[in-house]
Amino acid sequence: AQSVTQLGSHVSVSEGALVLLRCNYSSSVPPYLFWYVQYPNQGLQLLLKYTTGATLVKGINGFEAEFKKSETSFHLTKPSAHMSDAAEYFCAVSHPWSNRDDKIIFGKGTRLHILP
């Protein structure tokens, strides 16, 4: 079965510290992978995506993620947290070369708290 697991429903980091949000997926075919961010009372916004090629993907607001096939992971990082990064983050996977290529599977989300 295709799925996405985000480790930790809540993560707290100090302002200026490294942000690491973990995402693991299961897939029997090469996946597309996505990270989204949701600020309070807003819809989800695409942060970055991996399709093919370079495994380190850079996104908006200083975030990046690395696709590691051997670990089936796509963790999101940012070197230095800002207060404005406080939000909920969703990892997602899709499967363009399967017979279920008509939707994206979302993880349950990780709420990021930034401590002053």
Next chain:
Amino acid sequence: DAGITQSPRHKVTETGTPVTLRCHQTENHRYMYWYRQDPGHGLRLIHYSYGVKDTDKGEVSDGYSVSRSKTEDFLLTLESATSSQTSVYFCAISSQGYNEQYFGPGTRLTVT
């Protein structure tokens, strides 16, 4: 930003009444999706459409129906609203089913 609007943005309704939520896009994308978001459950897919008059069920489709008579509009109907359908509803669009989705601002529905 992708051109997606949802209406209404907020609605309070009584149990047993019908409710229709509208999603409108200006991107001419083929795929449209309806999700609900509830604390502890993340995003759950209700129904989606892969073309005009082409729809399919998601994981939580009971109690909901959809229609898509034009590329730009995707309607979600609660035939007889229940308190368990109190939620925030998001519409999303995509050019291909496996590509990134772009989300609308959401509709907060309260069923009393």
